[in-house]
Amino acid sequence: MEKQSKIFVAGHRGMVGSSIVRKLKAEGYTNLVLRSSSELDLRDQAQVRNFFSAEKPEYVFLAAAKVGGILANNIYRADFLYENLMIESNVIHQSYVHKVKKLLFLGSSCIYPKLAPQPLEEKSLLSGYLEETNEPYAIAKIAGIKLCENYRRQYGCDFISAMPTNLYGPNDNYDLQTSHVIPALLRKFIEAKENNSKSVVVWGTGAPLREFMHVDDLAEACFFLMHHYSENEFVNVGTGKEISIKDLAVLIGKLVGYNGTVEFDTTKPDGTPRKLMNVNRILGLGWKPVISLEAGLKRVIEEKPLKTSI
Secondary structure (H helix, E strand, O other): OOOOOOEEEEOOOOHHHHHHHHHHHHOOOOOEEOOOOOOOOOOOHHHHHHHHHHHOOOEEEEOOOOOOOHHHHHHOHHHHHHHHHHHHHHHHHHHHHOOOOEEEEEOOHHHOOOOOOOOEOHHHOOOOOOOHHHHHHHHHHHHHHHHHHHHHHHHOOOEEEEEEOEEEOOOOOOOOOOOOHHHHHHHHHHHHHHOOOOEEEEEOOOOOEEOEEEHHHHHHHHHHHHHHOOOOOOEEEOOOOOEEHHHHHHHHHHHHOOOOEEEEEOOOOOOOOEEOEOOHHHHHHOOOOOOOHHHHHHHHHHOOHHHHHO
């Protein structure tokens, strides 16, 4: 990408998209094409076709998606499948039609089978059954990967895919009905401290192991891949380190300064028992994350997320 290249960041108001925009601007890229969902409905084929015809972006970061945690994925199953299929299909196809030079599609680590060998390697895709609670979202993201692979194979398009691990950071979603685990825990512990609550209730047993990465590390990885990677295979992006939900809750409570107790509601689902990414492929390319979990959480807490997100 040249500094003057016309770059479309789909989903620029979301956590991932906004981080990619910050990274691009910091690197001196100013010719960015940005549209909010009210300005451009990526689910609408005609709107997306007209947008690409008018703007003709040279590069595309496809970070737009309908996202949420276990609860949202399980309740809004049809919405998660349909809307994500439409978004990625429309953007990827129009990128082909209008000869986009390169596209990066962002998926999710939930694409892997529930009981795939850990750490999760790219070759484990489609090797077993998916986790039931987020199966529709996972199927949509797998379809996005396959779209990129097959537009490359059939038409020679330079379309690549990256699968990030669990993310957190600025512009996260703090709605307890639809959020992921870190923003949900941050909200619970911050509000418990403010309200002098004696305990905080965490979903599940606390036993599942999860990997977390600050979204600014992902933006660095996306920028790196757009410059240095043009292969058919998708790439895992993560830290290669994991923590139990119980230890995560204790860490967040400590960083927030909460002095009460932590209780676990075992009637609620745990989700996948373990989800750690094998990141050897991207490490071998020369990229690595730099923000530790504790440092990243401190950064988020210092930004006072609940003052701006709720």
